[in-house]
Amino acid sequence: xKAKDLIDESFQEKFSNLSPKEQEAVITALKAKxxxxxxxxxxxxxxxxVMSSLMAQKxxx
Amino acid sequence: MKExxxxxxxxxxxxxxxxxxxxxxxxxxxxxxxxxxxxxxxFLTHCGKSKNHLKDLANGFSNDIxxxxxxxLFPHELLIKSYMGVMNECEGSGIGFTPLLSTHxxxxxxxxxxxxxxxxxxxxxxxxxxxxxxxLMVDHAAVLIVRxxxxxxxxxxxxxxxxxxxxYQQHDLYQWYTVHPSDDLLFHYIAVQxxxxxxxNGICENFAFLKVINDIEIGVHEKRMKAILQEKYPFKELLxxxxxxxxxxxxxxxxxxxxxxxxxxxxxxxxxxxxQRTIINRCVKQLDDAVATAFEVCTGETLEGNNLYDFLxxxxxDLKDSFKSLANGLSxxxxxxxxxxxxxxxxxxxxxHTQLKADKILxxxxxxxxxxxxxxxx
Numbered sequence: 001x002k003a004k005d006l007i008d009e010s011f012q013e014k015f016s017n018l019s020p021k022e023q024e025a026v027i028t029a030l031k032a033k034x035x036x037x038x039x040x041x042x043x044x045x046x047x048x049x050v051m052s053s054l055m056a057q058k059x060x061x
Numbered sequence: 062m063k064e065x066x067x068x069x070x071x072x073x074x075x076x077x078x079x080x081x082x083x084x085x086x087x088x089x090x091x092x093x094x095x096x097x098x099x100x101x102x103x104f105l106t107h108c109g110k111s112k113n114h115l116k117d118l119a120n121g122f123s124n125d126i127x128x129x130x131x132x133x134l135f136p137h138e139l140l141i142k143s144y145m146g147v148m149n150e151c152e153g154s155g156i157g158f159t160p161l162l163s164t165h166x167x168x169x170x171x172x173x174x175x176x177x178x179x180x181x182x183x184x185x186x187x188x189x190x191x192x193x194x195x196x197l198m199v200d201h202a203a204v205l206i207v208r209x210x211x212x213x214x215x216x217x218x219x220x221x222x223x224x225x226x227x228x229y230q231q232h233d234l235y236q237w238y239t240v241h242p243s244d245d246l247l248f249h250y251i252a253v254q255x256x257x258x259x260x261x262n263g264i265c266e267n268f269a270f271l272k273v274i275n276d277i278e279i280g281v282h283e284k285r286m287k288a289i290l291q292e293k294y295p296f297k298e299l300l301x302x303x304x305x306x307x308x309x310x311x312x313x314x315x316x317x318x319x320x321x322x323x324x325x326x327x328x329x330x331x332x333x334x335x336x337q338r339t340i341i342n343r344c345v346k347q348l349d350d351a352v353a354t355a356f357e358v359c360t361g362e363t364l365e366g367n368n369l370y371d372f373l374x375x376x377x378x379d380l381k382d383s384f385k386s387l388a389n390g391l392s393x394x395x396x397x398x399x400x401x402x403x404x405x406x407x408x409x410x411x412x413x414h415t416q417l418k419a420d421k422i423l424x425x426x427x428x429x430x431x432x433x434x435x436x437x438x439x
Contacts, residue, residue: 006340006425011333012249030328041266042176042202 065089065308071299073159073264075099086312090257093160093264094184100160100173101181158267176202176263178217183256186215195259196238197252199331200338202263205253212253214246229253234315237323247337250330252319262313269305344426345370351423355412374431379403383410388431391417391424 009017015026063080066089070077074096083089158174173181179202183193192207196214206213206222214223227241236253240246254262309317320327349369356364366372373380383402387410390400402410417424 006422011336015329027325040200041270042197042263
């Protein structure tokens with residue numbers, strides 16, 4: 001299970017349910033967003049689950 | 062080529078290379094992988110392992126099925142050091158993406174990020190004679206092991222493998238993989254690239270990002286990285302003088318063509334992953350707040366720090382069992398008096414129960430996280 005299991009509808013699902021015209025508007029907005037925001041490259045990923053599991057292992061050891 | 066080798070000598074390698082010894086990207090990539098293994102050895106030594114541990118590990122696992130065992134044994138120490146570097150307020154270990162940075166004498170940048178872990182694991186698996194590829198997601202990287210039965214996606218942090226079941230679309234310098242529901246990944250799409258070139262491309266992209274965060278502020282983690290860059294990073298000037306994005310485009314542009322050729326899928330995927338990470342991050346924070354409040358209500362004492370819930374979960378079996386009982390009870394909609402917990406913990410668990418009942422998404426997160434079903438990274 002993933003984060004998407006926490007919510008009723010993920011962005012992907014919401015997008016799929018839009019009309020073609022609405023989808024086009026969303027894509028235009030996302031393109032604009034890409035030009036103003038610097039996306040994080042591979043490597044800048046949150047890794048709390050790793051910390052959590054290791055912390056647990058450490059305490060259990 | 063000279064420019065990039067000089068840059069890698071100053072910014073990436075622990076042991077600088079002779080310029081004339083590297084004339085191709087293939088050679089540079091090999092040297093990068095060797096240097097990463099040197100950095101990995103550095104971590105192993107700091108973890109109390111012998112200097113020959115890596116060699117022993119590689120020699121001990123040379124037959125066909127051994128790659129399954131390698132990730133069980135090798136990343137544990139690696140992960141500990143990565144995680145030790147981000148104990149405080151940061152959510153990621155993003156800055157440790159070169160051997161030099163990951164071994165830099167600073168607690169924040171000490172450790173490997175996911176790209177670096179991918180490079181180390183890939184270099185190790187290659188040494189065992191397996192063919193590998195680089196799996197690139199919107200903000201994450203992983204190793205793919207190419208086998209006759211299919212490609213295995215290595216989940217380093219979970220120390221497991223997935224035999225991918227989805228479909229591949231072949232392009233000139235990459236494959237576009239569409240994830241199958243049974244793959245159970247957070248992502249919907251993966252760009253599959255040549256490992257040797259892909260990691261160089263990834264390092265350049267990380268440098269490009271590191272350069273940009275001098276000018277913009279994105280989040281707590283990046284702000285801290287920026288502060289460190291300004292105060293302690295000795296290579297800032299060189300980092301700033303190189304046009305990383307241009308360099309990346311000229312050398313690896315065709316590998317990254319999926320961003321144009323699959324533009325719509327890529328844009329939606331970026332948003333989708335971003336949304337999922339935001340939801341999880343918010344839940345992590347809310348659960349810590351709920352735990353701290355419950356603790357304060359019951360004891361009058363303040364509980365401070367990060368990852369409070371995970372900390373308490375790992376503290377002892379009574380707490381762990383109580384959290385699991387509460388998660389099971391909430392999942393079955395049991396009234397709180399039917400949840401069996403040790404007497405001394407009843408007020409605390411009851412207070413937590415009250416807080417979780419008030420927020421549907423947080424309650425769901427608590428259940429999934431406690432029962433081991435939420436995976437934040439992949």
